[in-house]
Amino acid sequence: MRLAARRIAPGRADATALVSRAPFSFVGGADPGTGEVLDDATGVRGERLSGRAFAFPHGKGSTVAPYVIYGLAKRRLGPAALLTERADAIVAVGAILGGVPMVDRMDLGAILTGDRVVVDADKGEVVLPDVRARSVVTAFLRNRGRILVVRRSERVGSFRGKWSGVSGYLEGDEDPKARAAQEIREETRMRGARFRAAGRAMTSRDGATAYVVHPFLFDAPTRTVRLDWENVESRWVRPEELDGFDTVPRLIDVMSSALAAGGLRIRRPGPPSIRKG
């Protein structure tokens, strides 16, 4: 699988991935003397950065990070490459000081810890030689503020028993929007669903397969649904209720992307008003 990215710091690397799902601070997040990950929120505490293609959403916290990255690189304890969704000035400067290749605008959902990763920052490209990409459409039907979710049957090829949107594989050069409309007709027998918006594609992994999901939002004229063999159960839910469901990976992100493209937002509790420290 080939992923597009943007060069932040030049260079190439062929390394094993280490993926943090949480934003990362090099100050406090890693031991400057050993390169061991100390932050629990990463999900990879105890692993060493040394020689790894280290992937994390974006940097956070202290401005001393560039010096830490420099020190790790100098002692050959630092990462072989840095892969991020969003580069910030602090980590970018650290990558330059340490001579570590770095890219951003990555879809980190495609990468798992342990994957072999070939990074070419100069070409703005990241290749996962052992991972196969499959394109999928997921359509969210919306009716009076609620969204249709369906539970996948035991007869489908992947994510059996998990909750999802109305989904299907994309074959060849097929138009994703047309495929989404087709899946709605097949899986719900609903007529007259109207296309509203297409979200940004995002990737989620199942073993050696990376599903590149194209999210869509459709307005449904009715809540009447007749399922075919691919799904066994359906519910109309408010988006913020999704946390309580056992879903396919990243369903909340995929739904957010579709809703955002349609100018809608999932409401979540806000932060308190005055914060200290």
Add this chain to the structure above:
Amino acid sequence: MRILVALGDLFGAGGLVRIASAHVSGASYKMIGDPGLEFLEDFARTARVVVPTTVNPLGTDLRQWRELGVPPDFAEKQARIARAYEAMGVTPSYTCTPYELRRPSFGEHLAWSESNAVCFANSVVGARTNREGGPSALAAAIVGATPAYGLHLDEGRRASLVVEARTKVSGFRASLLGLLAGKEAGDDIPYFRGFSMDEGDLKWLGSALASSGSCAMFHLDRVTPEWRTARTKGLRTVYVSAADLDDVRKAYTDGTDPDLIAFGSPQLSTEELARVARLIDRRPPRIPVWVFASRTARDASPDAVSVIERHGGRVLADTCLEVTLLEHRFGTVATPSGKGAHYLPSLCGQKVILDDVEALLERYA
């Protein structure tokens, strides 16, 4: 140069712009530790600055560290950091108020780090600088240029939020308004209206604003040099009352029994030093007082310094409140500084009492 190009690409800069001066953060050993010391010593072997460059406060006053109870290892490493900067040709000013040392001109491009200095230079002087990090400001000082994006461009200097005060704002309340507005603004450029203020108060407004928010600039209606081009039409407006300001003071106050009264952050100017000395002389406090000033202000104020010292206080130069080592001696600090109140809990593990200078001196006299 590679740092500047990478940052320019990252932020979509069209090119580099020549700078008149640079100001570098990251000089306190407490803040940058061994990784920073190692990098600066390596870098200082070959790098030399090509524009006038100042640097932020150190982690202690190198002339008084023994009396302050600072461990010798800390002082020794701090002195090595200072020597590394000096070897690069950086002015040994160790100040967070470089605008009081050498004031930039209107429209001049700069590469400054240190949030309060950035905010003052952009807002009060009308010079142009982004919020640089320590290494990027140092890189710009060595190259003599910085990527032209953000606040270097006219369109990056327009207001993005209106903050209207419906109460009188001056003196200590400038810090409270700054703390409140920074939280509202995030990285917006607030346009204040409903009050007028002199430059002395603008320093405290901006430093608090740049602490609780990441504001690099603000405008004040009819006062700051670029208020006419700020473009406020259609912006969201936040209204601030006297009760809101008092709530800020209470929200930042979690201590009851201070071990130290601290003035500064940012460092006091000559005039501010004289005023604090007068007030201390009138109501000498019964607990230790540390006053942070730039070396220039301290050297220019022998009378004020001797008044403060006579009453048991200290005037510390080359360092400042939240980057200095004080957690080895104190647990609760009383201060009128909004910036200090914001950072003392996280950077120094302190409880805080935030209040007006006069109120503090009266209470602890």
